[in-house]
Amino acid sequence: MDVREKQKALVIRTWDLMRPNLGNLSVRFFTAILDDIPEAKDMFHFLKDGVDDPQNNHKLRTHALAVFKLLLTNPLPQTCNSAVRLQENGHLALPDDALKKLGLIHLDGGVKDSHFEVMREALLATVREAVGGQWSDELSVAWAAAYDKLAYAIKMRMKE
Template identity: 45%
Template sequence: MGFTEKEEALVKESWEVLKQNIPQHSLHFFTLILEIVPAAKSMFSYLKDSDEILQNNPKLKAHAVKVFNMTCESAVQLREKGEVVVAENTLKNLGSVHLKSGIIDPHFEVVKEALLRTIKEGVGEKWSEEMGCAWGRAYDQLAAAIKAEMKEEAAQLSSNLS
């Protein structure tokens, strides 16, 4: 079953609220990821050997904004296109980077949890379980597209080694 009109409306409505303060919400998003799995810090080259406070790390801020933006924008496109639309070179790059970083399925679930918590806190009283389900479905589609690229990249790497 495709993304419904109501799901799209819920995502768009909440995205309009979140866009008003993307830097704050995106930083909160990454802070939650690191609270849930502190060891994830080592997966980010610019955090690995840093004792800097997250809020003061310009590379984290830039990365957080980029990730949060792409996740939200791809969710908004889901109904119109019937799938998550990310530029092919961006998707290939995401697959490659995630594979090289050692990202595995449980990591995607942590990101999903942090994303949903960030949205819930960001939209306040507008939050509903239905909104959470809509965002969850949209995120799952994006994660599936990234995982497919990771599998393709892994297959290419192993065929190059043969």
């Protein structure tokens, strides 16, 4: 099995481990981002009032879960599927209109290049927590590569 196939298998296996707890994991992901970039609260209309602790904010929970389930395909979410296909051929599996929408949302929200690094670290920490003792350097590299390719595609759409 070549490196790309092995990374693909790792991403799929860990996604399957995460799937039953997506609600909590997605909130942890967003909370980690907000902890590192507190001003990011202003990017979400439902957090601007600052009344609720983000972890207890129902609207954030709903949004976070929707993001994690964004563009689900069967049996893998398209973001995971995209990561896997990127490993295979270097092209995104996400439809171009979905990428344009993601780019526009991130551009309109004021997302900066530096925010993508925070999101990357938040994702890796979320996956690490989800898989516990199964976490490894190899798994970290597989998820980082998948995220980097997706983030790059979104950034390119933000520049259009």
